[in-house]
Amino acid sequence: MTPVTVRRWAWIHKWSSLVCTVFMLLLCLTGLPLIYHHEIDHLLGNAIEAPKMAPDTPKADLDTVIAAAKARYPNKLVMYMSQEADEREIWYLTMGDHPTDEAFKSVAVDARTAQVLAEPSFEGTFLGVMFHLHVDLYAGLWGKLFLGFMGLLLVVAIISGVVLYAPFMRKLEFGEVRRERGPRVKWLDLHNMLGIVTLTWALVVGATGMINTWADLLVKYWQATEMAEMTAPYKDMALPSKLGSMQKAMDNAVAAEPGMQVAFVAFPGTAFSSPHHYGIFMHGAEALTSRLYKPVLIDAQTSEITDRRALPWYLTALLVSQPLHFGDYGGAWMQFLWAMLDIATIFVLGSGLYLWLKRGVQAKAPARKEGDAAVEISREPAFAAEGEAR
Known part of the structure; x- marks a missing residue:
């Protein structure tokens, strides 16, 4: 040289x-x-734990779970609901004044009893600042x-x-x-x-x-391309006056994707759905497939599937890169x-x-x-x- x-x-x-x-x-x-x-959440006493019950305890109807959260905030809309891959006993619901509200409230509901467990707060906490x-x-x-x-x-x-x-x-x-x-x-x-x-x-x-x-930009591109294509038949339709059963929507999504689990649900009008759909995002149970989502779009009035497809390569690359960045895939x-x-x-x-x-x-x-x-x-x-x- x-x-x-x-x-x-x-x-x-x-x-x-x-x-x-x-x-x-x-x-x-x-x-x-x-x-x-x-570990820090547990040390600071911020971790939410569901009561101990038998492993085969049946799950509560999802419409009842949603009703429990809405009873806590009757004037707010449900934006998202999700579960951790290793914690299927709790549903976390995000609620706001409108579908894109950034000043949202979080409610943790027991997936078996439909009882509100806590209202987790992330903003302003030590980990939130970090x-x-x-x-x-x-x-x-x-x-x-x-x-x-x-x-x-x-x-x-x-x-x-x-x-x-x-x-x-x-x-x-x-x-x-x-x-x-x-x-x-x-x-x-x-x-x-x-x-x-x-x-x-x-x-x-x-x-x-x-x-x-680049995640926000990639998601916006996906919304403008594939999501727009998936929801094109609803473009000129009136907004739903009443939402259909979430339990029925979930049952249909799980039946259509055997061997997969629910990662999160996007309600109508949020970034991962359309004004006419529930977006139910499934993932696998293996180390790699648990990081890869597959969206299933459900008509928000009839609770029937309208489209489902794998994510494009650029979002798959994004999802695969995340465990490499955070180091949270090997215990x-x-x-x-x-x-x-x-x-x-x-x-x-x-x-x-x-x-x-x-x-x-x-x-x-x-x-x-x-x-x-x-x-x-x-x-x-x-x-x-x-x-x-x-």
Whole structure:
């Protein structure tokens, strides 16, 4: 690699790293508690648990479950209802003044007794704050897209760092830390070593995080294309005056998709349905298929199926990327691995910022002897400076 090429890659690495580092540190710090969000909920006493009953206790009629939630908020509409894959004893219902209300209320209802268990609150809680800082910086779609751009810069920084790492390590053993060369060189070697160790994880998490920031745009495109096609026959019809039975709609959806389970239900007028339909989203029971949804559209008046089809490839790619980003598909050991790699990445980002700041301070100091200048006050990025100094 020629010196000019090295300098070009070094410039790319320096500025892509500098621009995204602070935000990547924020994402790593806020992502750490989100890895253990279930455990933290239990620790803080925010977890909702259904009463212990026999495993074969029959489920309550869904229309009764909905009625229990509406009794709590009689003037609100049901927007969504959902169940966790490993917690089929509770229905979570989202209720608002209109189908797209962002100031919604949540109600947890026992799926067997149709009794209201709690009104879970997410906004304003510790995990709620961590979630918003991690996902959208409290800035909605624009915040997501901004963080997506930071993720793109992280990917560029990782790739350029790998390109620079090869010539830098030609005369060093893998993982060697030169403690005798002073604190700055030691920090540089630790930065490089952990950067390579966490390379694949950081690249996967950065890339999948960037993809996740496009979720709102991908869903809007799906609504304007496939959802519009699925609901086209209802385009000019009057809005339903009365909603049909949810239990009948659910029975029809489950019968049409044997072996699948209900993930969530979107009520008429919400983002995942039409003004004329229930959108019942099914998923499989296996590790991979549990992440992939299949929408079944139900006529909201007759409770009969009108269309069902697999999601397009771009939404499938989005759904597959999410477990890779969150590390929530392999149990406690996978969570621990993701947490350790997250902490290592925090060190890589923090040490990179330290090295840049330290170099800036040293650059203002009186010139030292020529032999030290290449290492101590070089204006080139750390990778290039150290590589050439060797």
